[in-house]
Amino acid sequence: MPAPDVPFETQINKLWGHIRGLHVLHLIRTGADLGWFRLLAEAGDRGLTPEDLAAPKGLHLPFVRVWWKTAIAWEVLDPLTDGRARLAPHFDAILAKPGDPRFLLPYVIATLDHFQQDLATHTAAMADGAVRTFQEHGHAFAEAIGNTTAGLHVLMARRLLPEIEEARSALTDGGTFLDYGCGVGGLVVQVAKAFPQARCAGTDVHQDGLEQARRTVSAGGLEDRVTIHDGNEWQGETASIDVISMVEVLHEIPEDVRAEVLGHCRRLLREDGRLVILDETYPDDADLRSPEAALAVQTQFNEMTWGNVVPTAGQQATLLEDAGLKLIERSTIGGIFTLLIAAPRGE
Numbered sequence: 001m002p003a004p005d006v007p008f009e010t011q012i013n014k015l016w017g018h019i020r021g022l023h024v025l026h027l028i029r030t031g032a033d034l035g036w037f038r039l040l041a042e043a044g045d046r047g048l049t050p051e052d053l054a055a056p057k058g059l060h061l062p063f064v065r066v067w068w069k070t071a072i073a074w075e076v077l078d079p080l081t082d083g084r085a086r087l088a089p090h091f092d093a094i095l096a097k098p099g100d101p102r103f104l105l106p107y108v109i110a111t112l113d114h115f116q117q118d119l120a121t122h123t124a125a126m127a128d129g130a131v132r133t134f135q136e137h138g139h140a141f142a143e144a145i146g147n148t149t150a151g152l153h154v155l156m157a158r159r160l161l162p163e164i165e166e167a168r169s170a171l172t173d174g175g176t177f178l179d180y181g182c183g184v185g186g187l188v189v190q191v192a193k194a195f196p197q198a199r200c201a202g203t204d205v206h207q208d209g210l211e212q213a214r215r216t217v218s219a220g221g222l223e224d225r226v227t228i229h230d231g232n233e234w235q236g237e238t239a240s241i242d243v244i245s246m247v248e249v250l251h252e253i254p255e256d257v258r259a260e261v262l263g264h265c266r267r268l269l270r271e272d273g274r275l276v277i278l279d280e281t282y283p284d285d286a287d288l289r290s291p292e293a294a295l296a297v298q299t300q301f302n303e304m305t306w307g308n309v310v311p312t313a314g315q316q317a318t319l320l321e322d323a324g325l326k327l328i329e330r331s332t333i334g335g336i337f338t339l340l341i342a343a344p345r346g347e
């Protein structure tokens with residue numbers, strides 16, 4: 001196949017863009033650490049000057065000015081008149097609103113604090129295939145991941161579950177909810193708050209996550225309605241759960257135990273129950289550049305050395321089918337996530 005006729009500048013500019021991307025992450029990190037995005041969000045259309053950013057903490061103004069001009073150049077800030085600038089459109093939600101489903105700042109922080117270190121092991125890993133699992137990454141990592149998924153938890157508890165008729169009616173009517181692979185407990189707490197009549201539980205195999213999840217539940221005063229189970233020993237009661245969720249979990253389960261885990265979900269579900277999976281779907285080779293596959297491709301790359309394998313749509317369907325579950329709905333959420341809704345297959 002002849003090489004396509006692409007200008008040299010187009011290609012080299014792609015690489016310049018990637019190099020800039022790493023710089024942008026650090027620029028955002030600095031702005032977040034210094035509380036500037038909160039100040040800018042509060043100022044709204046009025047905007048702020050570099051002096052406004054420097055003054056509260058008595059910061060070094062020449063450096064603050066460089067940050068501020070660079071943030072304008074890289075479209076994080078939009079310039080106004082009188083030497084002021086404001087956050088670019090929607091960047092208040094993206095960088096300054098914890099709890100907003102679109103709040104992406106935690107992903108920036110996890111990338112710099114954690115993913116970057118794993119990516120740096122790739123050259124060596126190509127030779128030895130060394131794996132450092134999610135669970136081997138420790139407490140701060142589990143918490144950082146819980147922060148990256150917090151927006152998904154709000155989305156799941158406030159929009160996706162209420163939109164599934166069977167889930168909504170069961171959970172508003174005192175039904176049971178289980179978050180499988182609950183991590184540090186963000187979703188189980190959100191669901192308990194969104195459905196005050198529901199009895200909720202979370203299970204995970206990661207001790208650091210379980211400890212944090214128990215603290216989160218107790219901080220929310222929800223111990224009477226939310227239980228956290230150690231998945232290394234807990235089996236649960238057959239046909240006892242109305243809704244099981246898995247958020248960013250399926251692709252994290254080692255391939256050789258996925259069938260067992262989905263079989264467990266099938267056993268736990270009531271006959272009219274629902275398994276709701278929010279995850280990523282790895283593309284077939286022809287779709288590697290599809291925008292819908294962008295996050296899955298990136299996840300597979302940076303989680304390769306955790307031992308994770310992001311399943312394709314075909315693999316997801318087979319796993320559900322083999323576990324005695326039927327796939328009721330597959331949809332794309334936010335252009336990059338996959339929502340799978342499954343139910344026990346009647347005999």
Ligand SMILES: C[S@@+](CC[C@H](N)C(=O)[O-])C[C@H]1O[C@@H](n2cnc3c(N)ncnc32)[C@H](O)[C@@H]1O
Binds near residue numbers: 146247
């Ligand atoms: C990316 S984290 C997501 C955590 C949580 N669902 C969230 O949204 O923040 C994946 C979680 O799946 C858990 N996990 C992996 N294999 C599991 C298994 N066999 N049983 C239960 N949890 C598992 C991991 O320990 C980890 O906490």
